[in-house]
Amino acid sequence: MEHLGEPCKSLLQLFYFDRFTMDAIADRLGYKNENVAKSQKLRCFNTLKKLALERFSQDDI
Amino acid sequence: MENTDLELFDGYIADSLSLEDISAFEQRLETDASLKKRFEEYKVIVGGIKISRANALKQKLVRQESKYVSTPSIKPVLYKIAATLIFVVAATFIVNQFTSEKSYEELYQEYYSPYPNIIDPVSRSEKNNSSSLFQLYEEQKYTEVINALEDKERTEEERFYLSQTYMAVGQ
Numbered sequence: 129m130e131h132l133g134e135p136c137k138s139l140l141q142l143f144y145f146d147r148f149t150m151d152a153i154a155d156r157l158g159y160k161n162e163n164v165a166k167s168q169k170l171r172c173f174n175t176l177k178k179l180a181l182e183r184f185s186q187d188d189i
Numbered sequence: 190m191e192n193t194d195l196e197l198f199d200g201y202i203a204d205s206l207s208l209e210d211i212s213a214f215e216q217r218l219e220t221d222a223s224l225k226k227r228f229e230e231y232k233v234i235v236g237g238i239k240i241s242r243a244n245a246l247k248q249k250l251v252r253q254e255s256k257y258v259s260t261p262s263i264k265p266v267l268y269k270i271a272a273t274l275i276f277v278v279a280a281t282f283i284v285n286q287f288t289s290e291k292s293y294e295e296l297y298q299e300y301y302s303p304y305p306n307i308i309d310p311v312s313r314s315e316k317n318n319s320s321s322l323f324q325l326y327e328e329q330k331y332t333e334v335i336n337a338l339e340d341k342e343r344t345e346e347e348r349f350y351l352s353q354t355y356m357a358v359g360q
Contacts, residue, residue: 144235145242147203170192177190177234 131179136172143169190227198231297359303329304353308346326350331358
């Protein structure tokens with residue numbers, strides 16, 4: 129997570145840990161609307177997945 | 190990962206899908222190995238996010254706590270030692286007061302001192318061979334004082350010093 133950087137780190141933590149709604153996350157992180165925040169979440173998730181796969185082999189996951 | 194996958198996985202984990210969607214998703218998981226693999230990866234990633242956030246919060250709490258928890262001072266220890274010493278001394282004194290093995294006679298000898306002669310004090314400069322009863326008392330010639338006063342009519346002062354004389358000789 130430390131390698132992910134902002135705003136992805138905050139966005140994913142707010143959604144998956146703090147259980148904020150995407151609307152609330154958009155408002156908090158300054159996205160134009162919920163859909164923009166959702167698109168950003170997908171990008172962030174894929175980036176994190178890529179980082180994780182780089183670090184660990186597919187078999188570990 | 191596609192957005193549809195992510196929304197489906199999020200909905201399934203958050204239990205926000207309809208019963209039909211849940212059933213359909215679980216059926217797909219059994220038949221679609223690729224979907225199952227993506228879902229397993231999703232769960233690992235989400236688990237990592239949660240653990241990371243929990244650890245960060247824990248560290249934040251530890252930092253906050255360290256600000257308010259002062260380093261142990263030696264003062265409370267000194268206060269405790271002082272309080273203990275005072276208690277021991279006081280307890281020893283009280284116990285001694287009530288368990289003293291001294292008899293009344295010993296206590297009397299320890300604390301009694303003759304009342305001073307204030308009626309007719311001995312004057313060292315006077316060349317007077319005859320002493321008054323009070324001067325005899327002052328010179329601790331108690332037997333003479335008793336003999337002189339015992340069988341005569343006494344003034345108030347004489348009665349007082351006679352009683353003091355009796356006390357001095359332990360009667």
